Amino acid sequence: MKIKNSLSVLNKKKKIIFCKKCVNSSLRPRLKFDKNGVCYSCLYSIKKHQKINWKKREQELLYLLDKHRSKNGKHDIIVPSSGGKDSGYVAHILKHKYGMNPLAVSWAPGLYTKIGWLNLMAFCKKIDTFIYVPNRELHSKLSRIAFEEFGDIFQPWQYGMEAYPQKIAIKFNIPLVMYGENQWVEYSGGHLDEEGGENTLIRRKLNQNLRVKSGVDKLIQIGIKKKIFNKNYLKKNMLVDDYRLPSENEASANKTKSYFFSYFKKWIPHQNYYYAAENCGLNCDIERTEGTFTKYASLDDKLDEIYYYFQYLKFGFGRCTSDASCEIRDGYISRKEGVNLVKLYDGEFPLRYLKDSLEYMKMNRKQFDKIVEKFRNKYIWKKNKFKKWELRHKVK
Numbered sequence: 001m002k003i004k005n006s007l008s009v010l011n012k013k014k015k016i017i018f019c020k021k022c023v024n025s026s027l028r029p030r031l032k033f034d035k036n037g038v039c040y041s042c043l044y045s046i047k048k049h050q051k052i053n054w055k056k057r058e059q060e061l062l063y064l065l066d067k068h069r070s071k072n073g074k075h076d077i078i079v080p081s082s083g084g085k086d087s088g089y090v091a092h093i094l095k096h097k098y099g100m101n102p103l104a105v106s107w108a109p110g111l112y113t114k115i116g117w118l119n120l121m122a123f124c125k126k127i128d129t130f131i132y133v134p135n136r137e138l139h140s141k142l143s144r145i146a147f148e149e150f151g152d153i154f155q156p157w158q159y160g161m162e163a164y165p166q167k168i169a170i171k172f173n174i175p176l177v178m179y180g181e182n183q184w185v186e187y188s189g190g191h192l193d194e195e196g197g198e199n200t201l202i203r204r205k206l207n208q209n210l211r212v213k214s215g216v217d218k219l220i221q222i223g224i225k226k227k228i229f230n231k232n233y234l235k236k237n238m239l240v241d242d243y244r245l246p247s248e249n250e251a252s253a254n255k256t257k258s259y260f261f262s263y264f265k266k267w268i269p270h271q272n273y274y275y276a277a278e279n280c281g282l283n284c285d286i287e288r289t290e291g292t293f294t295k296y297a298s299l300d301d302k303l304d305e306i307y308y309y310f311q312y313l314k315f316g317f318g319r320c321t322s323d324a325s326c327e328i329r330d331g332y333i334s335r336k337e338g339v340n341l342v343k344l345y346d347g348e349f350p351l352r353y354l355k356d357s358l359e360y361m362k363m364n365r366k367q368f369d370k371i372v373e374k375f376r377n378k379y380i381w382k383k384n385k386f387k388k389w390e391l392r393h394k395v396k
């Protein structure tokens, strides 16, 4: 998300609308609406459930896999994974239905939750997994810089998770990388054409630029300016390179191709959970995730809650809006139920792991609260008569 630009285009004159079918708002970056007030994500969902010929798509998948399936037991496909429901589903089905030999590549989160770690260990019993824990001190510093400067605690993790599976594919000469869903198509629906199933290097670079401008090097530069890193840090610390995408030369010499599984098979997160619970030993959390009603999605990182809370401060929608929209589109709940869930849980303050997260970033509560106000988007928030912050526009 291009935070600064996204905030600057928001002003009181911009009309804020909510989707007629789900609970998405027009403040969601990159999301468009048609003339009837329906978001493009819902339009794609109609196409997904009613129009796409999934048998034909599966044939495309088979054609691709047949070309690359290993005959000697060597890993032939990488599945970027956190041990959660989506990668569990993709890796398991590739192995057991399509006869591939997947290697899951997992870039460790900032702070594992207990349930996230247990799920990853259960996943490892079924699927060969390469877990990389980048230097904790470096990762903590990068997370703090990204948090203070961009209000996005996840930036460093996202760089690593995007880049590292590609590097492993090159290192071990593995021909395919299979990601889960194409988020642009499934959740932003910025364009209804799906660009085919391929996740090209150019697309990944564009994605990084949209979200985070210039990648990890920007964070390092800021860190040097703030004297968090010394000037020679980049030269001496090759670990930073693990956060960078491979060069075009490296990628094209290796010929590894990357795809989204959601192009080939209908992507329904709820069903992925049931599949992974049955086949990969995945468990849901004992309590619902803060800020939403679900307890089975994205459970592995204690920093998650802060990330989604900041999305709420910047764009006025939290994790519950995204989860409810998804469940409405897939027919699990009605829009009315979705609206009520948003009212109940969206933007809930991230208390559960706050202490751990602050310790991780070496930050105190006062500093945290200051950053909260720095990123609260004043175009969409106002103080009510009780002097409490309130969103100007709420879904109805």
Ligand SMILES: [Zn+2]
Pocket: 019, 020, 021, 022, 023, 024, 038, 039, 040, 041, 042, 043, 325
């Ligand atoms: Zn919608």
